[in-house]
Amino acid sequence: MSSTPPLLASCWTHAGDAAPQTEDERSPFDILERVRAVAESGWSGIGLVHADLIETRRTIGLQRLGSEIRSSGLEFVEVEFLGDWWTSGKEREASDRVRRELFEAAEALGAQTIKVAGKMFSRDVDLSVMATEFDLLADEAREVGSRIAMEALPFTNFSTIGEGSRFVTDVGNSNGGIIVDIWHVYRAGNTPDDLLTDMNPDYLFAVELNDALEPSPPYEQLWDDTVDQRRLPGEGDWDVPRFINVMRELGFSGPWGVEILSEEHRAKSLQDEVTSAIRAAQSVFAAADRDGV
Structure with missing residues (x-):
């Protein structure tokens, strides 16, 4: 029997025809219907993006959304996405607005994680300034009952998980850490076993x-x-079960996020999105259990 842990459906896994860094990141699906579909298909948590949170605040209100999440039985919540938190000038003004709104949503929804x-x-950044600002950001997140999880993406100044891990370790704030996406591992040219020494x-x-295809x-x-070609876990070329077992060896116990971004996934119905993703995740955990014996 598979020991599938709590699973969290990331914001894009149940967003329909919506994608990051587009003119309008809002999902065409009703937010309450998304919460219900995620819960009813067996997930333990849900992720929500800033654009949908702002639309929710404008329409039904964050408290109504929080009530629906809690009554549905979803235990885990994450909100995203904050960039430019170390900058100054107009960039910082825009970032601070998103920051306030994400913190407001995190507090109202009981979100454990802010991405x-x-x-x-670009790698053109003053790491000493970034370290000071990350420390402050993590402290502020603690005040609303949440934690900061930074993504080390191949196209950021933290291009590998190792670089991101060293940065947050040097900062040393217990409320600021790393989110490890398998996509960021393989597409940075690493393998899951590298994380045993890098993380x-x-x-x-x-x-x-x-999951994804190689090369x-x-x-x-x-x-x-990353936006158009991801695959469901187990439907690509990566050793997802090994990745799971490495994360277990490092002591991670969940909730485990499932983040699917692809043209194929965006074309599905809401029900197909959430059910296909959770079934694929359950399958790779069963395979990880077999491999780990």
């Missing part, structure tokens, strides 16, 4: 599963690859 990232498509388990806050595309095509 952030480093500098996109400080004390700062391993969240994990996300998906990896050129750097210039990585963004399109």
Whole structure:
């Protein structure tokens, strides 16, 4: 029997025809219907993106959404996505607005995790400034009952999990850690076993599963690859069961996120999105159990 742990459906896994870094990131699906579909299909948690949270606040209100999440039995919540949190000037003004709104939503919904990232498509950043600001960001998140989980993406200044892990370790704030997405591992040219030496388990806050085909595309095509070409866990070329067992060896116990971003997934109905993703996740956990024996 598979020991499938609690699973969290990331915001894009149940968003329908919506994608990050587009003009309008709002899902075409009703937010309450999404919560119910996620809960009824067996998930233990849900992720929500900033654009949908702002639309929710404008319409039914965050308290209504929080009530629905709690009554549905969903235990885990994450909100995203914050960038430019270390900057100044107009960039910082825009980032601070998103920051306030994400913190407001995290508090209202009881979110355990707020996702952030480093500098996109550039390594030109003062790490000492970034470290100071990350420390402050983590402290502020603690005040609303949440934690900061930074994604180390191949197209940011933290291009590998190892770089991101060293950064948060050096900062040393117990409320600021790393989210490890299997996509960011393989597309950075690493393997799951590299994480046994590259990742400080004390700062391993969240994990996300998906899959993809090899070979990896050129750097210039990585963004399109991550947004349009992901596969359900077990339907690509990666050793997802080994990744799961490495995360277990590092001490991670969940909830495990499932983040599916693809043209194929966005074309599905809401029900097909959530059921296909959770069934695929359950299958790779069963395989991980067999491999780990």
